[in-house]
Amino acid sequence: xxxxNELRRFSQQCxxxxxxxxxxxxxxxxxxxxxSVYTSxxxxxxxxxWASRCRELVAKSSIGGCSTLSGIHVPRSKVLKRSEDPVTxxxxxxxxxKRMSANWEPDWHVPGQAIRAAQLLRVExxxxxFNALSAIxxxxxxxxxxxxxxxxxxxxxxxxxxxAIGLGYPRNTRPVDFVYFRxxxxxxMLIDHWISELTLCLSAAIK
Numbered sequence: 001x002x003x004x005n006e007l008r009r010f011s012q013q014c015x016x017x018x019x020x021x022x023x024x025x026x027x028x029x030x031x032x033x034x035x036s037v038y039t040s041x042x043x044x045x046x047x048x049x050w051a052s053r054c055r056e057l058v059a060k061s062s063i064g065g066c067s068t069l070s071g072i073h074v075p076r077s078k079v080l081k082r083s084e085d086p087v088t089x090x091x092x093x094x095x096x097x098k099r100m101s102a103n104w105e106p107d108w109h110v111p112g113q114a115i116r117a118a119q120l121l122r123v124e125x126x127x128x129x130f131n132a133l134s135a136i137x138x139x140x141x142x143x144x145x146x147x148x149x150x151x152x153x154x155x156x157x158x159x160x161x162x163x164a165i166g167l168g169y170p171r172n173t174r175p176v177d178f179v180y181f182r183x184x185x186x187x188x189m190l191i192d193h194w195i196s197e198l199t200l201c202l203s204a205a206i207k
Contacts, residue, residue: 001066003074003206006053010202013049014195017042021191025180039176040149042191047146050139050198051109055087057205058114061123062086068125069206077121090117109143111136132205138197141167141190148175 024038060066063086064076080089091100106113111133118129141163148160161171164178167190173181179191188196 001060002069003057003060003066004069006056006060007069007199007202007206009056010049010053010199013045014199017045017049017191017195020045024176036176039179043142043146043149043175043179046191046194046198047109047142050142051107053202054111054114054133055105055108057129057202058108058118058121058123059086061118061125061129062121064124068128069203072125074124077123079120079122086121090120093120109139111139128207129205132201132207135204136197136201138194142194142198145175145178 020038020042024035024042027034027038061074062077062080064074066074068074077086079093080086087105090106091102091104094100094104094106106117108114108117115130115133118126123129144156144159144163147156160175160178164173165171167181169178169181179194180189182189183193187193
């Protein structure tokens with residue numbers, strides 16, 4: 001098992017996201033509803049794809065028997081008993097005072113939580129994962145935009161608006177329009193920038 005499979009899976013998911021972005025832009029001029037639906041799906045899908053790959057990266061690294069992109073073998077974590085599931089182990093060991101509920105998992109899309117999970121599990125490739133995930137800077141932009149799309153609540157919109165304003169865009173910008181703004185007016189669309197940065201981060205995490 002090679003951790004490169006996680007990068008390949010993410011690339012496949014991003015190809016699907018690109019498809020829905022293209023569909024959205026084709027519908028923008030004549031169907032606001034279709035534009036919003038396709039765009040919302042692309043945002044949610046990217047957020048979920050990132051979270052899933054972080055989860056699998058940490059879990060598979062702890063289970064061991066896999067290799068990195070550079071061919072380094074990653075052995076099983078010493079804290080896991082034979083056949084013990086890493087997520088179940090995290091539920092029992094995330095805090096010193098109590099066990100987490102049966103359906104709890106770390107917020108894998110948050111780099112700090114994925115890093116903490118890898119640290120607690122004592123994965124052998126922790127330094128590589130830490131260096132990669134701690135360097136990513138755009139995950140909050142994606143998270144707050146996704147939250148504004150899925151939860152139309154004042155608190156979620158507040159964080160999203162702060163994100164938009166911080167990047168120099170009007171505070172009344174809709175999330176479905178926000179992701180198509182170009183960095184520096186002439187750079188890549190924001191959603192393409194997110195995909196690029198997340199891909200680079202995963203590549204660095206599996207070296």
